[in-house]
Amino acid sequence: MTRRTETLLWVAQRASAAVLAVCVLVHLATIIYAVQGGLTGAEILARTRGNIAWAALYSVFVLAVAVHAPIGLKAVLAEWFGWRGRARDLALIVFAVVLAGMGLQAVRGVFA
Amino acid sequence: MNATLKVRVWRGDAAGAFREYEVPRRESQTVLDVVSHIQRALDPTLAYRFACRVGMCGSCAMTVNGAPRWTCRTHVDRVARGGRLEVAPLRNLPVIRDLVADMREFFDKWARAGGQFKGDRSRHDEFARVSPQSEKRGLADAGIECIGCAVCYSACDVVARNPDYLGPAALNRAWTLVNDERDAGNADRLRAVAGDAGCLSCHTHMSCTERCPKALSPTAGIAGLKRAVAVAALRGEL
Ligand code: SF4
Ligand code: SF4
Numbered sequence: 395m396t397r398r399t400e401t402l403l404w405v406a407q408r409a410s411a412a413v414l415a416v417c418v419l420v421h422l423a424t425i426i427y428a429v430q431g432g433l434t435g436a437e438i439l440a441r442t443r444g445n446i447a448w449a450a451l452y453s454v455f456v457l458a459v460a461v462h463a464p465i466g467l468k469a470v471l472a473e474w475f476g477w478r479g480r481a482r483d484l485a486l487i488v489f490a491v492v493l494a495g496m497g498l499q500a501v502r503g504v505f506a
Numbered sequence: 507m508n509a510t511l512k513v514r515v516w517r518g519d520a521a522g523a524f525r526e527y528e529v530p531r532r533e534s535q536t537v538l539d540v541v542s543h544i545q546r547a548l549d550p551t552l553a554y555r556f557a558c559r560v561g562m563c564g565s566c567a568m569t570v571n572g573a574p575r576w577t578c579r580t581h582v583d584r585v586a587r588g589g590r591l592e593v594a595p596l597r598n599l600p601v602i603r604d605l606v607a608d609m610r611e612f613f614d615k616w617a618r619a620g621g622q623f624k625g626d627r628s629r630h631d632e633f634a635r636v637s638p639q640s641e642k643r644g645l646a647d648a649g650i651e652c653i654g655c656a657v658c659y660s661a662c663d664v665v666a667r668n669p670d671y672l673g674p675a676a677l678n679r680a681w682t683l684v685n686d687e688r689d690a691g692n693a694d695r696l697r698a699v700a701g702d703a704g705c706l707s708c709h710t711h712m713s714c715t716e717r718c719p720k721a722l723s724p725t726a727g728i729a730g731l732k733r734a735v736a737v738a739a740l741r742g743e744l
């Protein structure tokens with residue numbers, strides 16, 4: 395990996411952290427607001443089904459996680475397990491794709 | 507004050523062990539005084555380094571009761587626990603013998619971090635004028651008093667985990683040059699300090715800043731490098 399790529403990944407991790415901070419706040423505020431009158435599966439689905447704004451926010455949330463987590467894991471793998479190089483990077487790309495895929499599928503599951 | 511001090515001193519190379527000595531306690535005694543007493547009066551084979559004894563040269567750093575310190579300016583009063591002292595070579599560097607660490611990698615990293623000044627004027631040109639009030643001069647000043655003692659390097663856990671990491675002192679040096687208005691080598695320097703072996707790996711633990719005997723803040727300089735490197739990468743200049 396070139397130094398420029400490493401640096402851009404670092405920037406991407408900081409930027410995705412900023413996005414995550416906003417998403418987590420909205421997420422927590424929504425939970426606190428929504429649970430006040432008790433919570434059922436039907437109630438949640440009634441709110442999320444067909445709600446474009448909800449789907450958009452959580453899609454952004456999922457994508458930010460898929461960017462943020464693998465880059466952090468890159469440093470953890472290098473510093474704790476000495477795993478560096480191409481095989482690690484490929485494994486992390488797979489990890490990012492799996493995170494994004496599972497997350498987006500979950501979003502679709504409660505939206506559609 | 508106890509009449510004597512029990513001192514455990516590292517002897518041998520990496521496979522060595524501590525040996526205990528009894529050293530008479532004196533007023534205003536420094537850790538370097540203790541080590542010198544052992545070498546002069548008890549065991550002349552003890553290897554250690556010092557030169558100036560006044561906190562200028564940066565050669566006397568050792569691990570004292572678990573923490574890296576400049577021994578010539580560290581008073582026994584401040585660090586001895588229950589009349590005991592443990593003195594070992596600096597962490598994160600290979601041990602040559604006893605209290606002498608191999609500093610090559612530490613200084614090679616200064617070179618790798620672009621630590622050399624690169625001017626673009628000759629002696630036929632005018633002197634550069636740098637205002638003492640300028641912001642850049644202030645930033646350079648904040649890091650310039652480094653004595654190269656490697657205390658910060660020894661305190662840094664990222665160096666321990668990533669042997670390629672350039673470390674706080676080399677990065678602090680690079681930062682002072684990034685802010686040197688006379689220097690013409692910054693494109694190469696930023697490239698040298700970018701990436702996973704460079705400033706981006708710093709975890710901002712601040713162990714370096716806490717331990718630096720000159721009260722410098724390599725952490726702050728590294729934060730500056732991170733910004734500079736990120737901007738350069740986004741502009742495609744890296
Ligand atoms: S702030 Fe950075 S350079 Fe200093 S000790 Fe922590 S990780 Fe090392
Ligand atoms: S930054 Fe401080 S601790 Fe590190 S080498 Fe320089 S003087 Fe020593």
Ligand code: FES
Binds near residue numbers: 557565
């Ligand atoms: S002997 Fe020179 S700094 Fe300690």
